[in-house]
Amino acid sequence: MMNKYTIYLNSKRCIGCHGCEVHCKANKGLPVGPILCEITHEPLKPVRGVPKTEYRFRSCYHCEDPFCVRVCPTGAMQKREDGIVFVDYETCIGCMACAGACPWHIPQFNPDTGKAVKCDYCMDRLDQGLKPACVTKCTTHALKFVRLEEI
Amino acid sequence: MSKTVWSMCGMCSVRCPIKVEVEDDKVKWIEGNPHILGGALCAKGSAGNALYNDPERPQTPLIRRGGRGAGRWDPVSWETAIDYVGEKLENIINKYGARSIVLSCRGGPFVDLFKAFIHALGSPNFTNHDSACGRNVHHASLSVYGLGRKGFVYDIKNAKHLVLFGRNILSSLRVAEVNQVMDMLDAGGSLTYVDVRQTLTGIKATRFFQVRPGTDYALLLGMIHQVIKSGAYDKEFVEKYCVGFDKLAEFVEQYTPEWAAKECGVKAKKILDFVDEIGEQRPKVIFHPGWMLSRYKDSFYASRALHILNVLMGNVETEGGQIFAKGPGDCGKKGLRSLDANIPKPEEKRADGVGWRYKHFDKGPGLFHLFYDAMITEDPYPVKALICYRHDPFTCFPDIQAQKEALDNCDLLVSIDAHYSEFGWYSDVILPESIYLERDSMIATQKGPKPRFIVRRQAVPPKYNTKPCWEIFKLLADRLGVGQYFPYNTIEELWEWQLEPTGYKIEDFDEKGFVPLADKPVMYDRDNLEGKFKTPSGKIELVSSKLEEVGLPSFKPYESPLHPPKGQFRLIFGRAPVHAHSHTINNPLLNELMPENTLWINWRAAQKLGISQGDLVDVMADSVKATVKAHVTDFIHPEAVYTVHGFGRQVPLQSRAYHAGMADQKLQEGLLLSMDPAGGGLCLCEKFVTVRKSPRNPKRRVEL
Ligand code: SF4
Ligand code: SF4
Ligand code: SF4
Ligand code: SF4
Numbered sequence: 001m002m003n004k005y006t007i008y009l010n011s012k013r014c015i016g017c018h019g020c021e022v023h024c025k026a027n028k029g030l031p032v033g034p035i036l037c038e039i040t041h042e043p044l045k046p047v048r049g050v051p052k053t054e055y056r057f058r059s060c061y062h063c064e065d066p067f068c069v070r071v072c073p074t075g076a077m078q079k080r081e082d083g084i085v086f087v088d089y090e091t092c093i094g095c096m097a098c099a100g101a102c103p104w105h106i107p108q109f110n111p112d113t114g115k116a117v118k119c120d121y122c123m124d125r126l127d128q129g130l131k132p133a134c135v136t137k138c139t140t141h142a143l144k145f146v147r148l149e150e151i
Numbered sequence: 152m153s154k155t156v157w158s159m160c161g162m163c164s165v166r167c168p169i170k171v172e173v174e175d176d177k178v179k180w181i182e183g184n185p186h187i188l189g190g191a192l193c194a195k196g197s198a199g200n201a202l203y204n205d206p207e208r209p210q211t212p213l214i215r216r217g218g219r220g221a222g223r224w225d226p227v228s229w230e231t232a233i234d235y236v237g238e239k240l241e242n243i244i245n246k247y248g249a250r251s252i253v254l255s256c257r258g259g260p261f262v263d264l265f266k267a268f269i270h271a272l273g274s275p276n277f278t279n280h281d282s283a284c285g286r287n288v289h290h291a292s293l294s295v296y297g298l299g300r301k302g303f304v305y306d307i308k309n310a311k312h313l314v315l316f317g318r319n320i321l322s323s324l325r326v327a328e329v330n331q332v333m334d335m336l337d338a339g340g341s342l343t344y345v346d347v348r349q350t351l352t353g354i355k356a357t358r359f360f361q362v363r364p365g366t367d368y369a370l371l372l373g374m375i376h377q378v379i380k381s382g383a384y385d386k387e388f389v390e391k392y393c394v395g396f397d398k399l400a401e402f403v404e405q406y407t408p409e410w411a412a413k414e415c416g417v418k419a420k421k422i423l424d425f426v427d428e429i430g431e432q433r434p435k436v437i438f439h440p441g442w443m444l445s446r447y448k449d450s451f452y453a454s455r456a457l458h459i460l461n462v463l464m465g466n467v468e469t470e471g472g473q474i475f476a477k478g479p480g481d482c483g484k485k486g487l488r489s490l491d492a493n494i495p496k497p498e499e500k501r502a503d504g505v506g507w508r509y510k511h512f513d514k515g516p517g518l519f520h521l522f523y524d525a526m527i528t529e530d531p532y533p534v535k536a537l538i539c540y541r542h543d544p545f546t547c548f549p550d551i552q553a554q555k556e557a558l559d560n561c562d563l564l565v566s567i568d569a570h571y572s573e574f575g576w577y578s579d580v581i582l583p584e585s586i587y588l589e590r591d592s593m594i595a596t597q598k599g600p601k602p603r604f605i606v607r608r609q610a611v612p613p614k615y616n617t618k619p620c621w622e623i624f625k626l627l628a629d630r631l632g633v634g635q636y637f638p639y640n641t642i643e644e645l646w647e648w649q650l651e652p653t654g655y656k657i658e659d660f661d662e663k664g665f666v667p668l669a670d671k672p673v674m675y676d677r678d679n680l681e682g683k684f685k686t687p688s689g690k691i692e693l694v695s696s697k698l699e700e701v702g703l704p705s706f707k708p709y710e711s712p713l714h715p716p717k718g719q720f721r722l723i724f725g726r727a728p729v730h731a732h733s734h735t736i737n738n739p740l741l742n743e744l745m746p747e748n749t750l751w752i753n754w755r756a757a758q759k760l761g762i763s764q765g766d767l768v769d770v771m772a773d774s775v776k777a778t779v780k781a782h783v784t785d786f787i788h789p790e791a792v793y794t795v796h797g798f799g800r801q802v803p804l805q806s807r808a809y810h811a812g813m814a815d816q817k818l819q820e821g822l823l824l825s826m827d828p829a830g831g832g833l834c835l836c837e838k839f840v841t842v843r844k845s846p847r848n849p850k851r852r853v854e855l
């Protein structure tokens with residue numbers, strides 16, 4: 001299954017406000033604990049007299065052949081036709097084997113539901129023709145949701 | 152049942168327009184109004200539902216039991232609370248007169264209601280927090296243009312160069328404005344940033360001046376000198392509209408770029424290059440006049456210098472410059488009806504002395520901190536009641552102990568707030584307001600090149616026993632026998648009454664969430680601005696007649712700020728994008744991102760004190776001490792230490808924020824009356840603190 005989507009951060013436009021992280025949590029109604037995307041930056045370095053840095057955005061890589069899917073004992077962790085790796089909450093038992101198998105520990109534990117939760121590109125929104133929460137509400141419109149076939 | 156509600160965010164005072172999706176009385180989604188913000192919102196804006204669900208906010212009216220600040224409360228009904236406040240106020244009015252009641256708020260578009268309430272009682276004492284925020288900027292603007300700080304809006308998007316002196320515009324953020332800044336940068340615009348430290352804004356700059364704390368004014372004088380000397384200013388504009396240019400030129404003669412460079416610790420060549428650049432780019436050059444400039448003893452004059460540089464750039468009423476804020480009248484429309492305008496103005500003089508003792512200040516909200524003086528001295532008369540709406544003086548103003556001593560002379564302290572404020576915790580009565588998602592507001596006017604009417608609409612019913620402020624003040628007014636000035640029983644009636652002269656209906660807000668009053672930007676003829684400047688001379692006053700009249704200089708000779716003594720630092724404070732001062736520290740989702748603040752300290756200074764990254768440090772003023780982690784960095788001036796404002800809260804019911812981090816204002820001992828006599832703002836960065844590595848040994852700890 002080819003991945004169809006990615007989220008691109010225009011680092012020049014990002015202001016490091018961490019809005020996207022909260023937009024994501026608010027959309028999924030997540031409690032304190034799981035954070036599904038993260039803005040990070042390198043230590044500042046002077047460039048022509050101005051201390052500068054680059055921002056990075058990370059949610060989930062939606063791997064071609066995801067370890068989390070392979071290791072999941074219940075089949076809750078799945079990869080969709082369009083490449084989205086998501087948790088089926090009905091089936092998930094919260095064993096968190098997925099997090100252990102993922103090289104970046106991307107799946108996280110949701111203490112409210114006792115199950116795993118991870119970035120699913122807001123597939124419920126995508127299916128309604130909308131964009132992911134983090135992209136829609138990014139403070140500076142620095143995040144772009146990209147359909148790879150379009151490139 | 153699902154519905155879409157157009158409203159206004161209330162997580163900070165920017166009040167961005169929002170669209171809220173509601174299902175079965177639950178908030179499902181909040182986004183920035185797509186017509187204005189294209190969906191964008193900041194982190195705080197998305198944390199609104201977390202505030203709604205948070206039980207750690209006042210849930211019902213509370214009346215104090217036991218001593219002030221003891222934290223023992225009787226939950227009461229609204230009837231009891233209103234009656235209690237009403238009776239206390241009645242007694243105060245009978246004994247001392249209505250003038251001894253002060254009402255303070257946080258400014259903003261909805262002040263008509265609060266002004267109306269205090270004026271209806273017969274007191275002139277309406278005020279707000281601004282003497283610890285933007286008063287210097289406001290008064291500087293008045294002195295130059297005769298128009299306040301809101302008299303202009305900045306067309307940053309179309310500017311070629313934005314110059315920011317300590318205005319951390321991408322952290323203390325307004326969603327629409329940050330997008331303008333990013334659009335300007337995307338289009339190849341320049342950003343010059345001046346500060347004592349590097350910030351989230353500074354890292355986007357094309358030019359960065361790290362200056363010694365307190366020397367902004369010197370850099371500005373050097374810039375004005377060079378702009379005039381090199382002829383980089385708009386001669387035609389200055390000749391046509393300004394008075395006092397020759398005096399200005401004469402005054403800045405001594406302040407060469409070389410002098411400024413030395414004073415500020417920057418390179419003179421950089422100032423010369425800067426002036427060359429803006430000379431080419433004007434008039435599309437904007438010097439932001441500052442936002443929170445209650446900082447140094449010359450901040451008012453620094454802000455005047457910023458306004459003057461705008462004038463020299465000739466950037467008035469031009470694309471990419473500063474544009475007169477237009478109202479309904481400029482669009483050939485009628486304005487909203489005002490509650491306050493229908494009430495006879497109290498003739499009494501203000502207890503803060505503004506308007507009679509201090510003739511050069513704007514009488515509107517006066518100067519909050521001066522009421523403390525009146526509470527203590529009873530000069531000009533006793534002040535016996537303070538009602539704070541949404542305003543927390545213990546977080547805004549310095550030296551809490553000094554404030555408490557003054558407040559102890561009051562017979563009644565009331566906090567009307569959706570949050571527990573520290574002042575509220577010390578007060579006698581807390582009247583809990585519904586949070587922004589739970590309440591409607593009056594309609595307000597938002598001025599600008601394209602003015603509009605705006606309104607906040609209730610998205611969900613109040614979760615607790617709280618009320619919107621339009622109802623709280625109406626209940627109080629009825630109880631005190633002045634209900635006739637509030638001609639409504641429901642918000643719908645109030646809207647109808649407000650809108651009546653305009654011809655609009657509340658349904659007109661349903662399409663986009665606001666009512667636009669113009670399709671295209673309304674611009675005055677730049678060659679014909681006579682009558683637009685409201686100074687006594689009708690001109691842009693580089694030499695200010697109002698200042699000179701009261702014996703204050705239009706141009707203040709520069710005085711070099713003191714260097715902190717050994718082991719001490721100048722305490723600087725600011726904002727982070729995930730918090731709005733103290734209001735959000737206890738919000739679960741925002742607290743998760745930033746649960747406490749740190750003390751930024753220059754690495755060389757830290758090294759001398761044996762402080763490493765992450766060490767606990769004690770920050771000490773005269774009698775107050777705070778302990779936080781050190782953030783050791785290259786990117787702050789060695790004379791300064793910096794922290795994010797709003798932390799160090801002491802309301803036990805805010806369990807996440809309680810005692811987390813440090814509170815700069817608590818360390819600012821002795822600064823409560825440190826007012827700039829010309830600008831009216833406090834000088835909150837004029838405090839040296841001692842820093843040491845905390846004697847707590849992190850490695851050794853016994854437990855028996
Ligand atoms: S919301 Fe947008 S601007 Fe803010 S940190 Fe995230 S990507 Fe950057
Ligand atoms: S936590 Fe859920 S998704 Fe993850 S491995 Fe276990 S069952 Fe599968
Ligand atoms: S795409 Fe959706 S789930 Fe993934 S990080 Fe963005 S908001 Fe969160
Ligand atoms: S800046 Fe953020 S918190 Fe403030 S009003 Fe706008 S969205 Fe709300």
